[in-house]
Amino acid sequence: MTPSLEEWYRQERMPHIFCTGCGNGTVINCTLNAVVEMGWEIDNTIFISGIGCSSRAPGYVATDSLHTTHGRALAFATGVKMARPEFNVVVFTGDGDLSAIGGNHFIHACRRNIDMTVICMNNMIYGMTGGQGSPCTPVGAISTTTPYGAGEPVFDLAELAVAAGANYSARWTTYHVKELTKAIKAGMETPGLSFIEAMTQCPTSFGRKNRQRQPSDMIEHMKNHSILLSKKKRLEEEGKSVPDDTFAVGEFARRNRPAMGVYKK
Amino acid sequence: MKLIIDESRCKGCNLCTLVCPYNIFQEGSKLNEKGIVVPSLDRPGRCTNCRLQKLYQRRLCGVCQLICPDQAIHWVEEEPYEPLGVVIEF
Numbered sequence: 001m002t003p004s005l006e007e008w009y010r011q012e013r014m015p016h017i018f019c020t021g022c023g024n025g026t027v028i029n030c031t032l033n034a035v036v037e038m039g040w041e042i043d044n045t046i047f048i049s050g051i052g053c054s055s056r057a058p059g060y061v062a063t064d065s066l067h068t069t070h071g072r073a074l075a076f077a078t079g080v081k082m083a084r085p086e087f088n089v090v091v092f093t094g095d096g097d098l099s100a101i102g103g104n105h106f107i108h109a110c111r112r113n114i115d116m117t118v119i120c121m122n123n124m125i126y127g128m129t130g131g132q133g134s135p136c137t138p139v140g141a142i143s144t145t146t147p148y149g150a151g152e153p154v155f156d157l158a159e160l161a162v163a164a165g166a167n168y169s170a171r172w173t174t175y176h177v178k179e180l181t182k183a184i185k186a187g188m189e190t191p192g193l194s195f196i197e198a199m200t201q202c203p204t205s206f207g208r209k210n211r212q213r214q215p216s217d218m219i220e221h222m223k224n225h226s227i228l229l230s231k232k233k234r235l236e237e238e239g240k241s242v243p244d245d246t247f248a249v250g251e252f253a254r255r256n257r258p259a260m261g262v263y264k265k
Numbered sequence: 266m267k268l269i270i271d272e273s274r275c276k277g278c279n280l281c282t283l284v285c286p287y288n289i290f291q292e293g294s295k296l297n298e299k300g301i302v303v304p305s306l307d308r309p310g311r312c313t314n315c316r317l318q319k320l321y322q323r324r325l326c327g328v329c330q331l332i333c334p335d336q337a338i339h340w341v342e343e344e345p346y347e348p349l350g351v352v353i354e355f
Contacts, residue, residue, distance in 0.1 A: 014274060021278030025334030033331065062308055177331035205276075215278045 002039045003062075008032045010062050016140030017056060021215025023174035023200025027121050028057050030177055030198075031090065034184040045088045048077045050102060053128045053202075054094035054121035067148045069103025074109040077116050085263040088188070089116040094125045095136040099155045103135075110164030113259045119184065120157060120195070123202035138245075157197050162253040167192030169252040173199040173222040176249065178232040183251065192259030199226075199247070266340045267308040274337040277301040281329040281338060287311050290348050291328065314340060 008030070018024050033046065049063040050054035050073035058065035068076040077091045098106050098120050109118070125143055127133040135141040135155040142149055158171040168190040172180040180198055188192030201207065201218030212218045227242065229250030235242050268289070272280075279311045282292040282304055289312055290304045297303055310317060313326045318340070 009336065015276070018334065021280060022334055025336065026332050029331050029333070149268060160287065176330070177328055181331065202345075216283050217282055219280060232317075260297040 003042050004038070005032060005036050008035060008042065008062055011058050012114050013060055013236070014152045016060050018053065019202075021201065021205070021218075022053070023123065023198070023202070024054055024057055026119050026174040026177060027054075027058060027092075027119065027180070027200060028083045029199045030181040031092075031119060031184055032061065032135040033181050034188060036088075036186055037181075038188050040088050041246040044086065044110045045090065046080055047090050047092060048073050048080065048207040049092040050097040051128075052094035052097045052126070053123070054092055055097060057092045057121075071097055071100070072105060073097065074105040074118065075101060078112075078114055079178035080107060080214050081261040085115075085261050089156055090117045090188075091116060093118065094127075095120060095122040095124065095155075095157070097158055098159075099135045103242040107160070110161050110166040110193055110195070113165055113167055113257055114261050115261045115263070116193060117187045117192050118193065118195045120197045122157065122197050122207060123200045125202055125203045125206045127202050131209065141206070143206070144209075157194065158248075160253045161193075164256060166195045166253065167197075167257055167259060168194035168254050170195075170198070171247075171252065173249060174201060175224055176220050176226075179249075186254070187249075190254065191262045192257060199249075241251055266315045267343045268306065268312050268315055268338070268340055270303055270306070271337040271339070272297050272299075272301075272303050274335045275301060275303045277303060277337050279304060279332060280332050280334065284328045284332050286326070286328075287313075 035121045042063050045063045046059035047061050047063055053072040066076055073091050073093050077089050079088050085248045122136050124136050126134050133146040133150050137150040140149040149167045159168050161169040168187045170183040183196050187196050207218050225246050226249045227246040229248045232242050232248045289307055289309055293302045293305045300313050317325055
């Protein structure tokens with residue numbers, strides 16, 4: 001008897017601590033729906049997170065969870081997978097956690113291709129500490145540390161995972177909930193490291209400074225500025241220009257490289 | 266099945282009003298006891314999942330439940346079953 005969706009939440013800890021309209025709750029919904037479809041057991045699954053808004057998510061999931069040091073969620077997850085390969089390991093992490101301070105852990109976890117699912121809630125900012133710019137802050141966006149607009153290019157995490165050797169890599173937004181659920185399920189089915197980047201809205205720290213005060217404004221922005229990867233490739237083949245302010249969504253890689261830590265029954 | 270919003274969880278972000286294909290969720294106007302404007306339901310009997318979940322034996326649509334960041338939207342069994350006089354407009 002596999003547990004139902006309600007049993008996967010820690011009902012006594014709800015409502016959660018996230019701000020009004022925060023996309024992290026949506027990502028938890030999609031992940032747990034995918035987990036229910038996979039038919040995993042609560043005792044056989046472990047959720048791991050680092051530090052940040054996103055990393056509070058495992059506190060609302062009924063499984064065992066590890067809330068670890070900043071950026072080191074993947075290092076701890078590697079340890080869990082090596083010690084208990086029969087566990088299903090899911091890592092929740094944020095963009096600051098994964099790409100800035102834990103960048104080296106991330107590329108090496110991709111290179112080793114450890115059998116786990118990494119879900120990055122990319123809200124384009126350090127939300128918990130007051131809205132400092134992260135490596136994923138879009139060019140021109142205003143944050144606490146970039147008051148004249150961010151000037152540095154954005155870290156493309158999904159492409160980074162492909163280049164580093166992950167078996168599965170996809171990017172969706174919190175507007176594309178059905179696609180995100182399917183991508184997370186596909187990632188869980190794939191042996192080896194599966195990386196799913198979920199662009200989320202942060203109306204409190206990001207939207208407030210960038211004229212997207214309402215959660216729906218940020219959702220509309222993500223809906224209008226995302227472009228399917230297949231369409232982007234087609235435009236490039238035809239020699240047409242891809243609009244600058246868009247980001248590609250879709251499945252970046254699904255392949256079958258040798259993976260580490262795959263449990264054989 | 267009956268569509269309900271859990272008022273103890275809803276934080277009033279109004280994302281459900283954005284995604285429902287039937288516009289069942291409407292922006293509310295009254296504050297509840299927590300000081301939150303919870304969306305109001307406009308003829309929830311039109312919801313696909315309310316009408317057809319029993320027939321198809323699976324979750325249909327369900328985008329509002331997926332996008333709700335506060336896990337406030339769900340469906341409950343109706344006891345006893347009340348046939349709401351829903352007029353399907355062609």
